[in-house]
Amino acid sequence: MKMAILVNKDTKVIVQGITGREGSFHTKLMLEYGTKIVAGVTPGKGEQEVHGVPVYDSIKDALDNHEANASIIFVPARFAEDAVMEAIYNELNPIVVITEGIPVWTTAKFVNYAKRQGIYIIGPNCPGIIVPGETKLGIMPGHIFKPGDVAVISRSGTLTYEISKILSDHGIGQSVVIGIGGDPIKGLTIPEALKLLESDPQTKRIVIIGEIGGVEEEKAAELIRKEEVTKPVVAYIAGKHIKVESKSLGHAGAIILGEMGRPESKIKAFGEAGVPVARLPTEVVEYIKQI
């Protein structure tokens, strides 16, 4: 059975913030890739069309006229809370939040609300999700990805493109590529993505592209060590030579997170879980080939 997590070729998408510069531009690119975009929403701009997509003032109005199940959001940070809440309220799932610059208190609020409603949020401040050859809800350049059996989960944008392109150039395709975003508080985390991939028949191997700071890589390693995730994983950690202090919270942070967040901690955690950590981004492909 062919499938991938969260989205597929049948996913019907609403673009929130479709009339803005970014929203309009990426609507065009997503349509070209084959994404089924059924409607756009920008409050106050209903009755227009963007690249042939009808625009509505609200999701409710869009849903009265079209069938849709997912959303991608491009609205500016200060209007993002309302847009995300509207998407959750209307039970769109998943919701991909491209917007960057949302305050963490706001993100915490909508992510917790989405969790209670059983809805997945990807992002904010992320490149989105692509199932190569089927659909993309995101801003990544579609042509560098190829269909295959390797899932890529990443906290980065361009580094994800870099590594995915290396994989594609070596003939190794991807089942799904998820850029979960660079904000400290986010919806889908690396451990949560791993759990979804574990039950995805299309995914045979997994690449994690991590970064310094935070504890997601350590938590992911723990899942693998406890064999809750059994598919083979290869990791890369960016920022080994950047001082982590600039991202950390000092004393109060240290007491909650201990030594977690530092690159040594992440590499050690992966090591204990039997996950090879590539020294260079180009090495990821060597490890993947060995699986």
Next chain:
Amino acid sequence: MFLYEHEGKKLFSEFGIPIPAGEVVFSAEEALKIANNIGYPVVVKPQILGGRRGKAGAIRFAENDEELLKHVNEIFSLELYGEKVSRVLIEKKVDISHEYYLSYMMDFYERKPIIIFSTEGGIEIEEIARTKPEALIKKYIDPDLGMTSFLAMEILNKLGIKGAEASKFARIFVRLWNVFKERDLILAEINPLVKTTNGDIIAIDARVMVDDNSEYRQTWIKNLKEARGGTESLEYKAKEKGISFVVLEGDIGVIGNGAGLTMATVDLVREFGGRPANFLDIGGGAGPERVKAAIETILKLGNVKVILMNIFGGITRCDFVAQGLLEALNELNLNIPLVVRLTGTNEEIGREMLEKAGIKAYTNMIEAVKKAVEIAKSG
């Protein structure tokens, strides 16, 4: 963004948290005036954004003008954790009977705020957690409920603080929560929170981190930045131009697009034996202005032998990036070598444009990094 202690205290004070009388000064003359206004004995505290002043022996006490001048002059000549001291807080000395610790922070992974309170303060909280865990309480807070008086009482009673004294603390718990939530803080820490010999509860330190993303709704942040004036770092100035910049210690200037790719580039320079001078991310969709600002920022470091630029054109087209780079170079008088790696959308056009201008552009990231390291070593 971290706040200076005096900025944090002012914020606390606006929300009704008691702080000692005092003021920030920028010169010895000002220090004398303030000390005489508030009356001796006073505490002299250098204002820096990072590091541990107590450990560096940089917090002093003065009983009279002579002692004050001696300490203030010494402190103004200090460099603490790489920061030159340009501002000093002069405060009324508090007679301490006991020190406590109180903080709120946002736990990013759990996506919830957490309170930490300890009946032992004044020393590092990690130390207390290790040696006296029974004196410390950590508790997640439901953001919808917030920190209420009854929750504060629960925590205080559990650590043996009761009655009227507990009420005094509880008020501060609630007020600090109010600052924390209403001002979009990521960290609000008082260490130590003290009980004076008169039984008053006073915050004698403040460590505050505010969420930079909240500036659009927290207008005081802009005022605070303006009040700071010209004391800001190169990092800060770069940020104003949409560039993320971190100074490292080497001689190879690093520019990339996207934080992850730029971090990976810094790592690669190290892996191949070079020393990165910085981390600089020009972000997505950078035009000529930002490319120019990036190169200018790196040149200000002064000790850079070569600039390595690693660009992956995703949605951003490589010919746009090349055009931006050429425009930037036209306006700048760049007298150090530039190694460019350019790949992605329209890379052939972009590379050809650069080659016409005498700049060889690599497709392979590893080769570009090796070349930059080689130049730095031979220069």
